[in-house]
């Protein structure tokens with residue numbers, strides 16, 4: 350019997366991948382499955398980005414790069430942040446990562462040890478809690494509630510800070526809720542955090558370019574008073590439909606750049622070279638396909654929310670960003686997991702139960718609308734039939 354580390358038992362997972370596997374199984378058996386469970390755009394990476402990676406391979410970029418990422422890419426990220434958020438970020442503070450996840454992995458490893466506390470959004474991306482548990486730190490949920498549009502309350506967050514708090518994780522626009530935190534709450538959080546200079550903040554802004562109804566993205570980078578506390582997570586996965594490329598970036602306080610690069614050297618050495626060149630093409634090339642994709646998500650969002658609201662036992666608030674709707678399904682009389690399973694097994698619709706995203710996700714289901722309007726309409730019809738017997 351092998352004796353693995355006890356900490357391994359505390360490491361969680363992302364249920365969306367399990368749903369995906371079960372949906373693929375059912376498809377193999379000949380079932381017609383509509384996938385509204387998946388957290389990735391149903392678009393292809395724009396052609397000029399693909400070409401840049403092919404060219405990089407042909408040009409001989411086959412070796413290791415600096416662990417922090419090639420300088421032209423970090424300069425392109427810096428220029429992109431200046432354009433999007435009107436902020437100045439030294440490329441020396443930017444680290445190129447194999448996706449968005451490694452930033453949360455490293456940030457939690459840097460701060461989490463037994464005896465410390467880390468706050469995270471609940472419902473939220475499941476890897477936050479999984480990593481906090483793995484590190485041995487105490488996970489402290491920040492409840493995101495339907496009646497507040499799934500935005501956190503700054504007072505809620507600040508009142509939970511204790512001498513053991515090391516890191517606070519926030520995510521807006523959010524997965525799984527699509528909630529977008531209004532500027533006033535962020536202003537108040539920042540004002541409070543400035544009184545706790547020994548507490549770090551990781552702001553996961555991976556959906557920053559997916560906001561609707563004229564909402565503006567409020568990047569935590571725009572608050573100079575917390576720059577020495579802030580870890581910004583962003584990347585290409587969602588914005589440029591590049592989930593499989595594994596490319597992300599983060600901005601770190603100056604004091605954490607050396608340790609994060611050391612973690613990268615220990616873990617992955619560097620992001621593969623051609624992908625980094627693709628990243629430059631994405632940021633510096635035309636942005637029209639990003640706009641087209643976001644417009645398509647918006648159209649589907651406006652279609653799916655009223656449809657969900659017509660299902661018996663469902664109630665869905667308008668999501669402000671990302672590509673998820675998070676209806677309250679407690680009126681169906683089923684638990685989130687039971688409904689998720691029945692929708693998949695009996696109606697062929699893949700979704701993810703809210704409980705996969707935290708204790709406050711009970712009674713909710715995450716629908717990803719990264720699928721065609723036709724498929725969304727077919728899916729809702731089948732769920733309607735399931736619910737009305």
Ligand SMILES: Cc1ncc(COP(=O)(O)O)c(C=O)c1O
Pocket residue numbers: 388447448449450451474520523524553555584586592596597
């Ligand atoms: C909130 C959030 N952060 C980070 C990630 C991870 O992104 P990546 O695929 O780039 O690792 C996801 C992916 O679903 C996400 O929803």
